[in-house]
Amino acid sequence: MDKIGLYLGCLIPTEQYAYEMALREVLPDLGIELVDVEGVACCGAPLRHINLSLTMYLSARNMAIFEKEGLDILAPCPYCHQALSEAKHVMENNPALKAKINSNLETEGLTYKGTIKHYHVLDLLHDVIGIDNIKEHVEEPLDANIAAHYGCHLIRPNDIPRPDDSENPQKLETLLKTIGAKSDYYKEKLDCCGAHIMVNESESALTKTGQKLQAVEEQGFDALTTLCPWGHRMFDAKQEDAAKVVGGSIDVPVLYYLQLLGIAMGKDQNTLGLTLNLSPTDKLSFIEEEI
Amino acid sequence: MSIIDLTSMAEPEGEQQDKINEILKTLKEDIPNDCYQCGKCTSGCEAFILLELEPHKVMALSKSGFIDELLNSDVIWTCVTCLKCKERCPQDLAPVDVIFALKNIAVASGKQIDTGISNMLQSVLGSGYIQQPKEVVDKDNKAVTRDSLGLPSLPAPKEIQKLQQVLMKAATETLG
Ligand code: SF4
Ligand code: SF4
Numbered sequence: 001m002d003k004i005g006l007y008l009g010c011l012i013p014t015e016q017y018a019y020e021m022a023l024r025e026v027l028p029d030l031g032i033e034l035v036d037v038e039g040v041a042c043c044g045a046p047l048r049h050i051n052l053s054l055t056m057y058l059s060a061r062n063m064a065i066f067e068k069e070g071l072d073i074l075a076p077c078p079y080c081h082q083a084l085s086e087a088k089h090v091m092e093n094n095p096a097l098k099a100k101i102n103s104n105l106e107t108e109g110l111t112y113k114g115t116i117k118h119y120h121v122l123d124l125l126h127d128v129i130g131i132d133n134i135k136e137h138v139e140e141p142l143d144a145n146i147a148a149h150y151g152c153h154l155i156r157p158n159d160i161p162r163p164d165d166s167e168n169p170q171k172l173e174t175l176l177k178t179i180g181a182k183s184d185y186y187k188e189k190l191d192c193c194g195a196h197i198m199v200n201e202s203e204s205a206l207t208k209t210g211q212k213l214q215a216v217e218e219q220g221f222d223a224l225t226t227l228c229p230w231g232h233r234m235f236d237a238k239q240e241d242a243a244k245v246v247g248g249s250i251d252v253p254v255l256y257y258l259q260l261l262g263i264a265m266g267k268d269q270n271t272l273g274l275t276l277n278l279s280p281t282d283k284l285s286f287i288e289e290e291i
Numbered sequence: 292m293s294i295i296d297l298t299s300m301a302e303p304e305g306e307q308q309d310k311i312n313e314i315l316k317t318l319k320e321d322i323p324n325d326c327y328q329c330g331k332c333t334s335g336c337e338a339f340i341l342l343e344l345e346p347h348k349v350m351a352l353s354k355s356g357f358i359d360e361l362l363n364s365d366v367i368w369t370c371v372t373c374l375k376c377k378e379r380c381p382q383d384l385a386p387v388d389v390i391f392a393l394k395n396i397a398v399a400s401g402k403q404i405d406t407g408i409s410n411m412l413q414s415v416l417g418s419g420y421i422q423q424p425k426e427v428v429d430k431d432n433k434a435v436t437r438d439s440l441g442l443p444s445l446p447a448p449k450e451i452q453k454l455q456q457v458l459m460k461a462a463t464e465t466l467g
Contacts, residue, residue, distance in 0.1 A: 010421040013437070013445050017427065020442060038446045041419030041454065046411045048391060049368075050398050057461040058415075061454075100464065107457045108450070156374035157385070166378050192337040192373040199407030200368055204341045208371070273440070275429040282430075 004119070005071035006034045007062060009080035009229075010042050016229035018273030022258035023076060023121065025271045030129045030137065034074065039065050043080035044087075045153075059087035060101045063118070064110040073118035078154035078228045081120045081163070088114060089160040120154060121258060122227055123163035126171040134178050139266035141180020142286050144222040146260070148172040148183050149212075149235070151228030152192055172227065175257060179264035188215040195230035198238075203245055209234040210246030223253040223284060225260055232256060236279045253287075254279040263287075325382045326350040332376035332386045342369035346376045346386035353389055362397045368405065416455050419448040 012019050027034060044058030063084060066073050075081040091098040092114060102111055125134065150169050158166040167190070176183040194208030213235060216224050226232040234242070236254040243250040255277060262272040269288050274281060281287050330347045338344035344366055352361055361367055370390045377385035398404055411421040424445055426434045437444065448454045 013424065013442070014420065014422050015425045015427055017435070017437065017440055017442060021440065024442075036443055036446060039449050040446050041448045042415050042421055046421050047415060049394050049408055050404075050412050051395055051462045052391065053461045053464055054412075054415075054458055057458065101461075104457050104461055107460075108453050152371075152373040152375075157377045159377075192371050194337075194371060196371045197338070197342075197369060200405040201342065204338075204369070205371075207341055208337065275431070276427065276435070278428075278430065 002031060003033045003035055003071060004074045004124075005037045005066045005069060007037070007040060007043075007066065007073045007075045007080065007084075007118075009075065009077040010046070011079075011229040011233070012077055016232060018259065018276040019076060019229055019232065019256050021271065021273035021276075022256055022262050023074075025267060026258050026262045026265065027074075027124075029265065029267075030125075030133065032074075032124070032129065035069070035071055037066060037069055037071065043075075043077075043083040045079045045083040048083075055083055056087050056090065056097075057101060057104060059083045060091065060112045061105060061108065061110060063088065063114075063116065064105055064112040067113060067116050068110065070116075072116050074121070074124060075118055076121045076227075077230070078120060078151040079230060081118065082153040082156075082160075084118050085160045085162070088118075120163045120227070122150075122154065122171055122175075125175055125257075125261075126163075131174060131178050134175070134261070138179055138264045140264055140286065142260060142264050143180065144284060144286070145182040145184055145220065146176050147186055147216045147219075147221040147224045148176065148189060149193070149224055149226045149228070149231055150190070151226070151231050152190075154227060155190075172225070172257065176225065176260070179261055181260070184219070184221070186215060186219050186221070188212050191215075193228075193231040193234040195234050198234070205234070206238060206242045206245040209238055210242035210250065213239060213242060213250045213252050214246060214248075217250060217252050221252070223255060223281075225255055225257045227257055236277055239279050251280050251283070253277075253281040253284050255281060326354070326384055327382065329381065331379055331381060332384075335375045335379055337371045337373040337375065338369045342366070344369045346370075346390070349389060349393075350384065350386055353393070358393070358396075361393050362400070362402060367393045367397065416458060417451070419451060419454060420445070 040062050042058055044055035047054040075084055155162050155164050155166045155169050164171045173183040191212045192208055194205035198205040224235055239250055259272045263286055328347055332346040333339055336344055336346055367390050374387055377387050414421050424437050426436050428434055
């Protein structure tokens with residue numbers, strides 16, 4: 001694979017800019033040409049609380065647009081990735097529903113056939129680009145013990161294809177080792193970040209965020225890494241708020257895996273959006289002081 | 292068609308009511324029959340300790356017909372959608388999907404929902420996205436935008452009215 005259509009969804013391109021910067025900077029060096037595609041919109045996942053048909057339509061619509069361009073999809077948001085996977089799965093198994101969705105897609109001049117694939121950053125790096133290839137690009141191995149956070153929607157539910165195992169995912173740890181880091185097991189690894197109830201139950205949401213960060217801190221990790229813009233927003237931008245809710249101070253650097261990879265590849269740190277991380281990343285030895 | 296706030300629909304009538312009844316019937320008939328109330332879903336539920344969500348009770352209550360009670364309760368809005376209940380149920384049931392169905396029915400029957408959630412719908416109907424690109428602050432408290440960071444502009448639906456129209460239609464259709 002060399003070309004892939006970039007599908008950012010809502011949260012990454014409207015506020016989680018560091019993720020976007022890092023992926024635009026790092027992936028081309030690993031042989032992946034990212035193509036921006038016009039006309040796409042929300043994946044529909046956030047509207048699932050309101051109406052499942054909206055989710056199905058929007059996911060199908062986005063896939064139909066990429067299909068028209070003849071491009072496979074890179075969906076770096078696990079929430080989007082899961083919505084696309086589910087819509088694809090449901091339509092594959094329910095031709096009547098597929099026909100119904102297609103008759104609505106016609107209004108927008110679109111058809112969904114189901115001929116393209118979609119990837120998340122995790123499987124793109126681990127399974128497509130490959131560990132050996134990434135290893136060859138590492139110039140400055142990172143000396144740190146980094147806790148892995150996958151994101152619930154990236155690994156569940158297992159009745160549809162997901163990029164890693166639902167109960168014992170390991171690809172992110174492998175990727176961390178590939179860039180020289182250590183990634184110890186911690187029992188809170190699969191705990192939820194709380195993001196999905198941030199709009200209506202913010203205190204409980206922040207409690208979940210704070211509890212996971214405290215666990216990471218207590219177990220002596222140097223940092224936490226994420227693959228999800230929703231989780232990243234909670235652990236990074238909301239870290240101070242979470243600390244207030246759970247009591248005490250929390251001081252955990254939080255970085256997107258692609259930012260860590262970029263650093264290890266010796267990239268100019270300015271290009272990786274590191275000034276946008278609000279958690280205390282500067283306490284890490286490999287983060288340049290003045291960027 | 293102008294933007295209709297699905298969430299403020301008055302008492303459902305006619306077709307809408309039929310649709311709700313149909314979903315309720317399927318919900319009641321299909322799902323909780325096989326649930327043997329083992330409680331495994333609740334034991335791993337991410338919203339159990341903090342918010343007292345007990346997915347096994349949601350299963351039992353919807354089977355016994357206490358659907359109105361569930362629809363009127365905030366508890367269905369506390370699910371963090373971690374999907375662990377669906378993953379771990381020994382009977383291959385999905386309490387999370389029952390909870391989603393209950394939320395969908397609550398919305399369709401005009402129950403008041405959190406504005407944070409209805410705002411996302413308004414935003415998608417108006418622009419295709421749950422929010423517009425924001426100005427964010429960096430470590431030094433400097434405000435930055437997509438533009439100042441050198442990121443390309445956000446792709447948008449070419450004809451937003453068409454998308455709106457088809458979403459309004461899809462919202463009234465049952466899946467299946
Ligand atoms: S885990 Fe499954 S069978 Fe057990 S109580 Fe929950 S829904 Fe019922
Ligand atoms: S998906 Fe919801 S109901 Fe199921 S375990 Fe997670 S929080 Fe609980």
